Amino acid sequence: MLLIKNATAVQFNPAKVQEGMDILVDGNRIVETGSGIDPSKAARIIDASHCLVMPGMVCSHNHFYSGLSRGVMADIKPCPDFVSTLKNLWWRLDRAIDEEVLYYSGLICSLEAIKSGCTSVIDHHASPSYIKGSLSTLRNAFLKAGLRGMTCFETTDRNGGIKELEAGVQENIEFAHLVSSAREKGDEPYLVEAHMGAHAPFTVSNDGLGLLSDAVRETGRGLHIHVAEDKYDASWSRHHYDQELIERLDSFDLINHKTLIGHGTYLSDSDIELLNSKDAFLVHNSRSNMNNHVGYNERLTSYKNVAIGTDGIGSDMFEELKFAFFKHRDAGGSLWPDSFVNFLDNGNRLLERNFGGHFGRLETGYQADLVIYDYNSPTPLQAENLPGHMTFGMNSGGVRTVIIDGSIVYEDGHYPFDVSAVYAEARKVARRLWTGMDNLS
Incomplete structure (x- = not known):
């Protein structure tokens, strides 16, 4: 199991902002939320103190x-x-x-x-x-x-x-x-x-x-x-x-x-x-x-x-x-x-x-598609003004860790595999694509 500790849990609809929340993931689903979840239940713990956790x-x-x-x-x-x-x-x-x-x-x-x-x-x-x-x-x-x-x-x-x-x-x-x-x-x-x-x-x-x-x-x-x-x-x-x-x-x-x-x-x-x-x-x-x-x-x-x-x-x-x-x-x-x-x-x-299934909430039984996000807000963040923060303050630069279907696919700004070679090859392929466009009648 994966346990995310001490997060500010943010949900879009219905809007919620809850501080000091833990989220326990088993397989590809959320199985428990709340404060003070027993860490011995988890094989892996992520400390999300001072971070938001939101649905992907x-x-x-x-x-x-x-x-x-x-x-x-x-x-x-x-x-x-x-x-x-x-x-x-x-x-x-x-x-x-x-x-x-x-x-x-x-x-x-x-x-x-x-x-x-x-x-x-x-x-x-x-x-x-x-x-x-x-x-x-x-x-x-x-x-x-x-x-x-x-x-x-x-x-x-x-x-x-x-x-x-x-x-x-x-x-x-x-x-x-x-x-x-x-x-x-x-x-x-x-x-x-x-x-x-x-x-x-x-x-x-x-x-x-x-x-x-x-x-x-x-x-x-x-x-x-x-x-x-x-x-x-x-x-x-x-x-x-x-x-x-x-x-x-x-x-x-x-x-x-x-x-x-x-x-x-x-x-x-x-x-x-x-x-x-x-x-x-x-x-x-x-x-x-x-x-x-x-x-x-x-x-x-x-x-x-x-x-x-x-x-x-x-x-x-x-x-x-x-x-x-x-x-x-x-x-x-x-x-x-x-x-x-x-x-x-x-x-x-x-x-x-x-x-099928349930998506988009930080609740038991919902799919574990989650984002851990750095956001040090200069003003209070609460359910009533969450849309204002998303529109006028937040951006993708705050994304720290991404979990999809219960698996960590991006952690602390890094992918689980080296992507430099992927990008280098993509640049070569892109040039070939552009040349191919010009060769079309």
């Missing part, structure tokens, strides 16, 4: 395939709008990804997520030149780092029509079966789950949606898809299908309590109502929307379920929380930091819907 954060929408795009040096044509940004940058990068590129991209992103106090990432993957086996490669990267998460393949017809759609759907199905089989065997940690992935409605035909519908039914997994990130998507659906976006997806039985919609910036009133009625989730990605100049989602208060993601801009959820709040205020929004901390915490509801 969840990034609810990410793209680990973009991990080696930082500072990209390739011949990228001007990108005056959203679609040209996709065509000139991201759809060239994803076509240049092979197995080695994907592994190092996934591993680097996993390591950096952990370092920032993010213990779970819901990923959305694309590599049209490397479809079969790609999700297993990503899973290997998650497991190497010890990160919890989900992934899926971004089904699309933008490169190869129906054959590409079929290959993408098949990769999602095979990965879901692999995950289920691994869980049943129980010979490794149950850290990675599956969604059924699709790029966006404007690059998935009705034939593709039919295949995805069958896949959702066969695997019991939910759909993970970008919707209405830009006005283009909504206009395309009305033009070609005479349907609103969520209406079209729902006509294929693709909207349910496991559905994850990225962005939703331009959903209609009827689509929002439909999404809410199906208990589905919207994931808000503030920095990405700003970077792609697609506009701001001013309807956050209209959604039943909102979580926060980064859409590929790292996994620092302290930073994403701040941007989400400040952009909201800049746009004239009425929400305060507590709402955004609750949105961040909602990532745990997504985990519960897909992994």
Whole structure:
């Protein structure tokens, strides 16, 4: 057993701040909390005096395939709008990804997520030149780092029509079966789950949606898809299908309590109502929307379920929380930091819907995904002002130790294995990726 002693226990929702707390972990779950837990119960003790202990954060929408795009040096044509940004940058990068590129991209992103106090990432993957086996490669990267998460393949017809759609759907199905089989065997940690992935409605035909519908039914997994990130998507659906976006997806039985919609910036009133009625989730990605100049989602208060993601801009959820709040205020929004901390915490509801179990609280029976954090506050820290501290004071630099599924994956600023060679190799692979982008027609 692992015992964390003398911590200030911090919980997001419901907000709690309790000093002098001990947390006892057995296997991958919290089995006891309180003060004065008998240290003889534990094989390992961590003294967390003067530190906070909090549930790990969840990034609810990410793209680990973009991990080696930082500072990209390739011949990228001007990108005056959203679609040209996709065509000139991201759809060239994803076509240049092979197995080695994907592994190092996934591993680097996993390591950096952990370092920032993010213990779970819901990923959305694309590599049209490397479809079969790609999700297993990503899973290997998650497991190497010890990160919890989900992934899926971004089904699309933008490169190869129906054959590409079929290959993408098949990769999602095979990965879901692999995950289920691994869980049943129980010979490794149950850290990675599956969604059924699709790029966006404007690059998935009705034939593709039919295949995805069958896949959702066969695997019991939910759909993970970008919707209405830009006005283009909504206009395309009305033009070609005479349907609103969520209406079209729902006509294929693709909207349910496991559905994850990225962005939703331009959903209609009827689509929002439909999404809410199906208990589905919207994931808000503030920095990405700003970077792609697609506009701001001013309807956050209209959604039943909102979580926060980064859409590929790292996994620092302290930073994403701040941007989400400040952009909201800049746009004239009425929400305060507590709402955004609750949105961040909602990532745990997504985990519960897909992994089962309990996430996001420092209570008996909850998953032991924990962060030990250095924070010497100059003002009182209590439940009522915790969101204010997170928005205006705390940042990922305070992350000291990270525990995922009961295992220490980052301790006192160090990983359990040497990562210098990983980063050195990633730099070599990144250069090859960038050259590959320029070699594409």
